Amino acid sequence: MATMLETEETAPAAAAGRAPAAPRRGGRKPVVLAVVALAVLAVLGYGTRQYLYGRAHVTTDNAQVEGHITPVLPRVGGYVSEVRVQDNQAVRAGDTLVVLDDRDLRARLAQADAELEALLAQVGSAGRAGQASAQVDVARSGAAAAAATVEQARANAARARADLERISRLASRNIVSQQQLDATRAASQAADAALLAAQGSAQAARDQIVGAQAGLHAADARVAAARAARDQIALQLSYTRLLAPAAGVVAKRSVEPGQLVQPGQPLMTVVPTRDVWVTANLKETDIDRVAVGQPVEFTVDGYPGRSFRGRVESLSPATGAKFSLLPPDNATGNFTKVVQRIPVKVRLEGGEDAAHPLRPGMSAEVAIATGS
Numbered sequence: 001m002a003t004m005l006e007t008e009e010t011a012p013a014a015a016a017g018r019a020p021a022a023p024r025r026g027g028r029k030p031v032v033l034a035v036v037a038l039a040v041l042a043v044l045g046y047g048t049r050q051y052l053y054g055r056a057h058v059t060t061d062n063a064q065v066e067g068h069i070t071p072v073l074p075r076v077g078g079y080v081s082e083v084r085v086q087d088n089q090a091v092r093a094g095d096t097l098v099v100l101d102d103r104d105l106r107a108r109l110a111q112a113d114a115e116l117e118a119l120l121a122q123v124g125s126a127g128r129a130g131q132a133s134a135q136v137d138v139a140r141s142g143a144a145a146a147a148a149t150v151e152q153a154r155a156n157a158a159r160a161r162a163d164l165e166r167i168s169r170l171a172s173r174n175i176v177s178q179q180q181l182d183a184t185r186a187a188s189q190a191a192d193a194a195l196l197a198a199q200g201s202a203q204a205a206r207d208q209i210v211g212a213q214a215g216l217h218a219a220d221a222r223v224a225a226a227r228a229a230r231d232q233i234a235l236q237l238s239y240t241r242l243l244a245p246a247a248g249v250v251a252k253r254s255v256e257p258g259q260l261v262q263p264g265q266p267l268m269t270v271v272p273t274r275d276v277w278v279t280a281n282l283k284e285t286d287i288d289r290v291a292v293g294q295p296v297e298f299t300v301d302g303y304p305g306r307s308f309r310g311r312v313e314s315l316s317p318a319t320g321a322k323f324s325l326l327p328p329d330n331a332t333g334n335f336t337k338v339v340q341r342i343p344v345k346v347r348l349e350g351g352e353d354a355a356h357p358l359r360p361g362m363s364a365e366v367a368i369a370t371g372s
Contacts (some may be wrong), residue, residue: 058289058368062341063280065300067360070246072097072268075239078104080259087253091244091270098255098267100240109237112230119223143205146198153191153198160184160191248272276358277348278310280366281320281341289370290315296346298366303356309349312368316343344368 082099085091167184248270255267278298282290296310319340321328346366348358 056369056371058282058286058370059366060280060282060286061363061365062282063278063298063346063364063366065276065358065360065362065364066279067272067276068246069360070248070270070272071266072242072245072270073264073266074098074100074242074261075263076100076105076236077262078102078240078260080255080257080261083253083255083257085250085253085268087250089250090273091248091250093244093247095244096241097244097250098242100242100261102237102240105233105237105240109230109233112226112233116223116226116230119219119226139205139208139211143202143209146202146205150195150198150202153195157188157191157195160188242267244270246270246272247274271360273357273359274352276360277313278346278364278366280344280346280364280368282344282368284319284340284342287315287342287344290344290368291370294371295369296366297369298346298364300358300365301363302359306353306356308353308358310346311349313345313347315345318342 078100080098081101083097084099085095085097091097167180251269251271252266253268255261261267278296280296280298290312292312292314294312296312297307298310299307319342321340346368352358
């Protein structure tokens with residue numbers, strides 16, 4: 001029924017040649033224009049903010065957390081007796097990590113101690129006399145006795161010469177016989193000869209002192225060499241206990257009990273958890289705006305939404321490419337200019353965050369406030 005009525009109502013209008021009125025749409029245009037205007041304003045505001053931020057900051061996502069990764073290497077070879085740590089175990093500086101079999105070194109140390117004691121018996125140590133020291137004392141006693149003999153011979157020679165002078169005066173006046181004069185002269189000559197012999201013996205005794213002292217010095221040198229050899233073995237014995245070089249966490253353990261290790265063989269590494277920093281590789285075109293002491297804000301990919309603060313500590317003296325295994329050589333015919341990167345060291349401020357520990361190798365995004 002309703003359809004029939006609508007058909008009857010529209011029939012006169014169609015007969016009169018008039019078209020039905022179109023629906024009105026003009027009310028939506030202001031809404032669209034408002035949305036477009038707001039979007040343009042948002043884009044302009046965001047662009048202005050980014051422009052102003054870029055003028056006052058240098059940013060890069062080519063950055064990573066660094067730390068002192070210390071390898072644990074044995075200084076002596078031997079079989080491993082004990083391994084006291086596991087992977088990812090926290091250690092303190094000075095903790096024992098690995099113990100090597102030290103029986104051979106202990107036997108060598110005992111032998112070195114015995115040899116040192118034997119040499120000390122020859123040379124002498126504090127509180128007792130040795131063979132070389134006794135020889136020096138004997139030579140000095142002999143030299144003293146020879147010196148006394150020289151004095152005695154000198155006195156006898158002087159007396160003989162005085163007797164010869166008296167006898168000679170008496171013989172000139174025919175008071176004594178020629179036989180007495182000859183006997184006195186012979187006695188004086190014999191006393192002079194005895195003096196010369198005593199002086200030679202004294203010189204020989206002094207030479208014996210020099211020889212004994214030289215022997216004592218040589219023995220001292222042998223003792224010093226033996227003591228150095230003994231200390232070297234003791235030092236090697238101390239190397240059988242590998243200690244943690246710093247506080248950190250053990251990683252990459254590759255040693256097992258009973259394994260034969262050689263000097264310089266990597267056994268594990270100790271990664272510090274406190275002394276870390278960030279290395280930001282900045283473009284060389286931005287480095288003129290960076291200076292030591294500027295504040296830094298950075299984030300790491302491992303902790304979304306968490307930001308850290310620091311300061312620029314130092315700038316590398318060369319680009320990162322110069323420290324590569326094969327540095328580029330631009331003196332070739334196929335040169336292509338590439339913007340180089342300069343590492344910048346950023347030191348963390350505010351202490352360590354136990355809930356968000358930074359580990360060496362983590363990727364970071366750095367923003368340095370240059371102020372211009």
